[in-house]
Amino acid sequence: MRRHLPVADLARDERFATVTIEDRLGDPRARLAAANSDASPTRPGRARGRMDPNKPGTPDQARALMHGIFTGEIQALEGAGRTCFDYDVGRGADEVPYELKLDMARQCWDEARHCEISVKLGDWMGTEIGEYAETTFLFAAACNPDPVLRLTGVNRALEGLAIDVFNTMRELGEATDDPVLFFCEDWMLADEVTHVKMGSDWLRRITADDPDRRARALEFQHVVDRLFSGGGFRGDDEDSTVKLARRFREMAGFSAEEIDEVAEAARRSKDEMRARLAGA
């Protein structure tokens, strides 16, 4: 079986349609959307802004986000599965400890369960599989050939984002008295905390004697964090669709300083997006 599968080779059936980040940023309406506080500059067609239960469009905003979570869970399963398979066991730069593979296998189990939960939540929210286009940014981060960079990008940046997303959706379920949404998000959130902690632990263990590699891994994490902050999609600001879940990030092993760095990256991403769109 082939190792290091590129994004283009992900298997999807006819229900799914994929869009690239170039498609998003190449949309001429993105610049106009940037000036509209309700519209997402990188995801035209989708509402942006806080998940306010009193806004008419919030149920559809939640449906679209939940579909994004669903496709993210598929890619997270594919990414963790690839990490189990792509590397031999050993101490070399392109090898991993056997115990890391065990952790990734456990994560596959979690992600597969999350896929099933997400499908059922989609049914509950009236969303069809493949109703919205799929973006494959998550799996792209899982294509890094260095296992430490891959793990840091996926388990610390992206699973960290998952903590923020699940907490936001969990709070929406609480605010709308939706018992199913709250319960599902609460359980998935607990798993994400574990995944982030695994990423933090392996980063520290594997790079204990290699500060340069650790620095490269953290830089890769910051790049992914900025990309997924999506011009204000995730951040500390009140108008962010997804708020940084500081308490749960602390439980996952993030220091207060590291959480501040993510918040700062989100602010920079928002500013960069605005500047890019203003100059487009």
Added chain:
Amino acid sequence: MAKIVVSPERFTLVFFDADRIAELAGAVADRIGLGEDTEVRIDVDERIPLGRVKIASLDPVTITVEGGAFEDAKKPRHMSDRSVLDVLGRILLRAKDRLDPSFSAAPADEKLSLAQSVAWTVYSEGRCERLGLPTQKARWRYHFRNRHGFSDVADAAFDRLWAGEVLTWAAIEAVCEETAKAREEFSP
């Protein structure tokens, strides 16, 4: 067929076809029973990728549409016939209701509560389904539950609205009062 006017005639930011929108709108107007002498204007703002749709006027019937409402969620910037039929079916039925004396007491759209607005939409969507227009029953049940409660009372009210063929504004208000009472009774 009702007289349909779509603006703009040519789109530059999205791959929409004004003639196709007019053709679909005409078919919807016929199915819901708008008179042949009815003029329907559809103003699409292609700059806005969101999905808000409003009745701007009843004489002539004028619908303002943000471009995202007609867009294919799987293919950015491209039009979806299904979306056009779904959105126009819903909004033209509301316009038709507003032209009926039994809805004369209904507040203006911007004055409707979220519960009233969604209840009216569910009534429209149920009729759309029976007219053979595309609908998403589960999606609207979720909207309805968000505004009327996640309860058996709300679900039963949803089913009645969906099955409703000739309801009045008073009937929709009654549903809202019923679910509001149920929410009060069951709130902790």
